[in-house]
Amino acid sequence: MxxxxxxxxxxxxxxxxxxxxxxxxxxxxxxxxxxxxxxxxxxxxxxxxxxxxxxxxxxxxxxxxxxxxxxxxxxxxxxxxxxxxxxxxxxxxxxxxxxxxxxxxxxxxxxxxxxxxxxxxxxxxxxxxxxxxxxxxxxxxxxxxxxxxxxxxxxxxxxxxxxxxxxxxxxxxxxxxxxxxxxxxxxxxxxxxxxxxxxxxxxxxxxxxxxxxxxxxxxxxxxxxxxxxxxxxxxxxxxxxxxxxxxxxxxxxxxxxxxxxxxxxxxxxxxxxxxxxxxxxxxxxxxxxxxxxxxxxxxxxxxxxxxxxxxxxxxxxxxxxxxxxxxxxxxxxxxxxxxxxxxxxxxxxxxxxxxxxNPVDAPRAQCLGVPVFDVDSRIVDTTTQAELGVGEVGEIVVRGPQVFAGYWNRPTETAEAFIPLDGADFFRTGDIGYYDENGYFFIVDRVKRMINASGYKVWPAEVEALMYRHPDIREACIISTPDPRRGESVKACVVLEAEASADEAAILAWCRENMAAYKVPREIELCEALPRSPTGKVMWRHLQEQAWADSADA
Structure with a gap:
């Protein structure tokens, strides 16, 4: 423990x-x-x-x-x-x-x-x-x-x-x-x-x-x-x-x-x-x-x-x-x-x-806090899942009375969400962090693609699935961009069908009609093609890193 x-x-x-x-x-x-x-x-x-x-x-x-x-x-x-x-x-x-x-x-x-x-x-x-x-x-x-x-x-x-x-x-x-x-x-x-x-x-x-x-x-x-x-x-x-x-x-x-x-x-x-x-x-x-x-x-x-x-x-x-x-x-x-x-x-x-x-009497700034009552939290290596120590960066895992019983009707994803550690099952949060010598936990990155826009969790794959309902969209890739007020905002990189007539404004208007406001992309970029890895997967991280770099240069 x-x-x-x-x-x-x-x-x-x-x-x-x-x-x-x-x-x-x-x-x-x-x-x-x-x-x-x-x-x-x-x-x-x-x-x-x-x-x-x-x-x-x-x-x-x-x-x-x-x-x-x-x-x-x-x-x-x-x-x-x-x-x-x-x-x-x-x-x-x-x-x-x-x-x-x-x-x-x-x-x-x-x-x-x-x-x-x-x-x-x-x-x-x-x-x-x-x-x-x-x-x-x-x-x-x-x-x-x-x-x-x-x-x-x-x-x-x-x-x-x-x-x-x-x-x-x-x-x-x-x-x-x-x-x-x-x-x-x-x-x-x-x-x-x-x-x-x-x-x-x-x-x-x-x-x-x-x-x-x-x-x-x-x-x-x-x-x-x-x-x-x-x-x-x-x-x-x-x-x-x-x-x-x-x-x-x-x-x-x-x-x-x-x-x-x-x-x-x-x-x-x-x-x-x-x-x-x-x-x-x-x-x-x-x-x-x-x-x-x-x-x-x-x-x-x-x-x-x-x-x-x-x-x-x-x-x-x-x-x-x-x-x-x-x-x-x-x-x-x-x-x-x-x-x-x-x-x-x-x-x-x-x-x-x-x-x-965070303890009310001893809070740390920009810190997740410490594990609360009866919560056991660790940091594990993202590849080997071996437990790490003070200051070492890995995935945050937790067990405790508030952890869910699994995903509804999804036994495979439920099994993948937990790892065994010291004879118990720990939930994999998908967040990357570390703890200091006093047991305060800090977050540094995410395993998952989740976008945090003003505290609202935006999941790119879900927004992409919705955008594919638009008849003029052939491909869509959702990434985050920096936002001074919201922390992050949503950007859509879109490839249109050959005979499509839609433009950025039309796609944006469609998104507003068909999805929750916090999921709607703040920016639509029309692309001739999306970058792909040798195995054919869309290189969303490349697009995202480029967007953040462009913002920093601006």
Missing amino acids: FDRHHAVWPDRLPHHLPLPQTSLFTNLAISALRYPARDALIYYDTPLTYAELERQVLALAGYLQARGVARGDRVLLYMQNAPQYVVAYYAILRADAVVVPVNPMNRAAELEHYADDTGASLCICGQERLADVQPLCTADRLDEIIVTAYSEYATRATDLDLPTEVVAPFEAPTAAGVTAWRDALAAGHEPGPHTAAPDDLAVLPYSSGTTGQPKGCMHTHASVMATAVHSVVWGSGTAETVTLASLPYFHVTGMQNGMNAPIYAGATVVIMTRWDRRTAAELIQRYRIRRWTNIVTMAIDMLSDPEIERFDLSSLTYIGGGGAAMPEAVSEKLFKLTGLRYIEGYGLSETIAATHI
Whole structure:
């Protein structure tokens, strides 16, 4: 067991943390029993108590079961951050089913894969996403869609600047197979006994890779429970903690730190549907928010507001996250403004958030942190898989209670994702790094081709697969380019068919219509041919290195 980091381990924390042997829904039930009148959620000044949250969860769970959702069934959850997301998430769990969180930026073509791969028959979505998911009903992929407008839960008068989606009134659905959220809750169905066990599947977040199609990461109630509890204990969370949820709930970091962890603690969550730095600062000031987990670009954006100093942010006791390394200059500005150091962490969809976090009392800049409770992490040689020592660069591998059970319906890729070490199976992260003499881990490169654009993970093979649907594209190669704000951006090197009429602008417009915005290439380069290796493989690394060199020269 790796223990070099015990020298910098927080004195107040144990090295081992026993975890509840219950389902995730039980966390909500216990908090509702303990704190029924406490605000569980605050949505642009509209509160929802724990008692009311649980009542709605049970009503929706009963409806789901009445519609045939059974233990182990998968249900698509396709919406932006809102109270309905929390209700739907826990209702699916209460129905003993499995949550499939879908990025609300995904479009119809991308949704087809989620429906086909999971075998889901039901989707719960935000009103603004109905047009993208409705074709799956007419194509007999889904039996039913439950739709809601966010305005249904933003009912109190507010002076906050609300996103367009939150202001939009509810439009009663008329299409076959589409049910109004309010009707589902009012149907009067009560759920049967809750039977989900810790080892049952709970959440199936999707992570992509070099195969081009996203893969479902099988997480049990136990593995999701792990990082939810870790988050609370590592950050000294209590029932009095007020958390700002600005990260999207479909993302494992937002899901765990902005929803599951606070509910476990019986704390209050202030929810944002869309990021807005001025609204975030006002919410921190208004609700005396103590904990804010974000991506680095959000913190940078807030600090770049020329009027940020007029807001009282003194209630904050914890600011942290990841997605990219925090620039030193920005970290210093944050410290001067709040007296807090940005606490960086590291995790993946396969680990349902963090495996490494910086100690709150001894954080390192641009560092992944140290392995948290009961996590064993090592560095191994990328070729021989032999374990390496201090300062030696290799692949980061981990084992711990939060590591997933494998990829959904992909036994071969599951087997390839683990290696044996000291008699145990370690998950291969695909990230290249090292640790120092005190057990702090640092990242230096990636084995995989993943592009990190403002914390969003863009998988080139997936974008390429989508671009090949364009009739004028013969070949496409997706690479990263440097971006001073986003860290990295997406570039597409495209070879057109002989008789093609499309140009860069037309291809870009098509991409915007057919894929999530963060995946859309910022730049399209038309090429006569793509460079290939002697074996015929496209030399994507050559194209990428050239793009970065050209940017440096410019």
